[in-house]
Amino acid sequence: MPETTASPDTSTLPAAELDAVITGVEDRLAAWAAETGTALAALSGKVTGTAVDKLIRPVVEELVRTPDGYAAGAGFLANAGLLGPERSYIAWWQGEELEHVDALANFSPNSISRYVKSEWFRIPVETGQAHVTGPYVDFLCTDEYVLTFTHPVFCRPDGPVVGIVGMDVTVQRLERGAMPGLRRIGDRATLVNSDGRAIVSAAPDIAAGDLAAAEDGCSVYPVGRKFRIWTGATAL
16 A cells, blocks of 8 residues: 655654664774774684684673663674684673573584575675664573664775674563653554564564565554655555
């Protein structure tokens, strides 16, 4: 169904507030990716797992322990070549206890095969652009519906993607922050991804992960790089 560009009304403020949350996540990742690339370049090719952990863990700790923050987990995944041919490395921690996710994979020379096909890793590496995956059920880390925001890391502007930094945001946490604003917009206001899959909805019959369609004549608000708010949505 056709979408109508939103005009200023009482929906504008809550939509802008949600856009600020998502944009804040995206901007933080972009800055982190730049900082990580600069730090890795300074190691002059002598990148080790220990060095990566020391570089990444303090940032993850800050992200997951920020009061009222949105990160459930975060980290870095090296592309093949950074630590050696055909070898990857994952430096990813989950929750305030900083549980090291899938650390055993780092002892396998074929560990990269566990991730290369994952959308959250593959697309930033292939395109050199930021990406967001989901909502999907994250069986590796949270066992919840999550959005995984990822950003490619470069050691030099014209160089290859040496890895990605990323952040997991649970739909449950985002719902707590977004639902009041969506309800102010309307009783069927829905935050959707680029495929029209619902992330958070004020409509009781639309759950996270459901496909939805914009109602005729509803207004649309862009949220971050990839998302939209439909002021009215219908479950498919």
